Amino acid sequence: MSKAADLANLIGNINAGGGGVNRNVIINGAMNVAQRSTSEANRGDDTGYYVVDRWKISTGASTDGRLTLSQDSSAPSGFANSTKFDCTTADTSIAAGEFLQFEQLIEGQNLQAFAKGTSDAKPFAVSFYVKGNASATYVCELFDSDNSRQVSKTFNVTTDWTRVELNFPADTTGAFDNNGGSSLALVIHLNAGSNYTSGTINSGSWASSTNANRVGSGTTSFFDSTDRTFFITGVQLEVGQNCTEFEHEPFATTLSKCQRYYFKSYNQGTALGTSTEDGCYRWWDGSTTNWGDLTVEPPVEMRGAATVVVYSEHSGTTGKLSVGSTDHNAGVVNLKTRFQIYTNNSSVTADATKTCHLTADAEM
Numbered sequence: 001m002s003k004a005a006d007l008a009n010l011i012g013n014i015n016a017g018g019g020g021v022n023r024n025v026i027i028n029g030a031m032n033v034a035q036r037s038t039s040e041a042n043r044g045d046d047t048g049y050y051v052v053d054r055w056k057i058s059t060g061a062s063t064d065g066r067l068t069l070s071q072d073s074s075a076p077s078g079f080a081n082s083t084k085f086d087c088t089t090a091d092t093s094i095a096a097g098e099f100l101q102f103e104q105l106i107e108g109q110n111l112q113a114f115a116k117g118t119s120d121a122k123p124f125a126v127s128f129y130v131k132g133n134a135s136a137t138y139v140c141e142l143f144d145s146d147n148s149r150q151v152s153k154t155f156n157v158t159t160d161w162t163r164v165e166l167n168f169p170a171d172t173t174g175a176f177d178n179n180g181g182s183s184l185a186l187v188i189h190l191n192a193g194s195n196y197t198s199g200t201i202n203s204g205s206w207a208s209s210t211n212a213n214r215v216g217s218g219t220t221s222f223f224d225s226t227d228r229t230f231f232i233t234g235v236q237l238e239v240g241q242n243c244t245e246f247e248h249e250p251f252a253t254t255l256s257k258c259q260r261y262y263f264k265s266y267n268q269g270t271a272l273g274t275s276t277e278d279g280c281y282r283w284w285d286g287s288t289t290n291w292g293d294l295t296v297e298p299p300v301e302m303r304g305a306a307t308v309v310v311y312s313e314h315s316g317t318t319g320k321l322s323v324g325s326t327d328h329n330a331g332v333v334n335l336k337t338r339f340q341i342y343t344n345n346s347s348v349t350a351d352a353t354k355t356c357h358l359t360a361d362a363e364m
């Protein structure tokens with residue numbers, strides 16, 4: 001895109017109610033933050049957050065297809081990372097209820113600028129970079145979970161990095177909730193059974209969700225061959241009638257946004273369960289009680305009550321804290337804005353120094 005074209009699009013988006021800084025409502029669209037892991041093998045028949053932060057894979061029904069999901073250094077100019085899907089076990093017999101989705105769930109209170117469900121509703125502009133091992137056709141969907149409405153568009157993949165730009169219409173029906181719950185999902189459909197492909201893709205305007213029309217016919221199944229790969233980065237969702245240049249931000253800014261949903265005490269790049277003092281919590285207890293708790297404040301206020309997992313600093317064992325080279329049962333009191341960690345039915349000697357790592361998960 002030329003600078004003149006980008007300026008024209010930005011002006012167009014300003015006229016449509018968007019534009020300016022902080023215009024991208026997607027978090028970690030450049031795939032730079034990967035707190036949990038940088039690579040996960042044998043995925044494809046399970047749902048969860050595994051590699052790059054804020055990005056979830058969702059699957060439906062049982063499939064024999066398997067993939068390795070990773071944060072990859074292959075990226076278009078101006079980017080350092082992408083998310084890579086690599087098919088390791090093919091499945092050419094797709095059951096009706098199967099699907100493989102790569103998605104980000106977005107809080108309703110971050111979507112109010114779209115004015116969805118009002119007479120002043122604004123359009124949605126989606127852009128991202130993709131490539132693969134061969135030509136392919138997949139689907140990008142916006143799914144309004146508050147009102148069960150959706151709209152989808154196909155996009156093409158080639159062996160070179162290309163930027164996809166998709167324009168989705170405004171929707172005057174169904175407002176987004178103004179809270180911290182999931183209101184909108186940006187979904188990349190990589191595989192879908194007949195329950196989702198037997199109809200005609202709903203690409204013209206928002207409509208009540210009908211599964212058969214969410215993907216439609218003629219798309220590629222990611223699991224069709226063990227040669228199949230798919231890369232994606234630079235994902236942007238913004239208010240407006242045109243897609244603008246990707247909004248880069250400092251790594252620290254992206255990390256802070258991600259930590260609202262998930263954070264770990266381990267240093268960035270250190271795998272969960274590693275036996276290391278780096279980044280661990282350390283506190284002293286002068287008594288012999290089972291308590292002697294430590295209060296941990298998350299780096300930012302989390303979206304909601306988090307699921308906290310404690311790891312022994314010494315052994316990396318979950319549910320344990322360390323006193324020297326000995327593990328003790330760990331308990332957690334979860335207060336959303338802070339966590340209290342204590343020894344749970346496991347007495348320690350007086351004047352003991354306790355250590356542990358933890359993760360906290362408040363994803364949707």
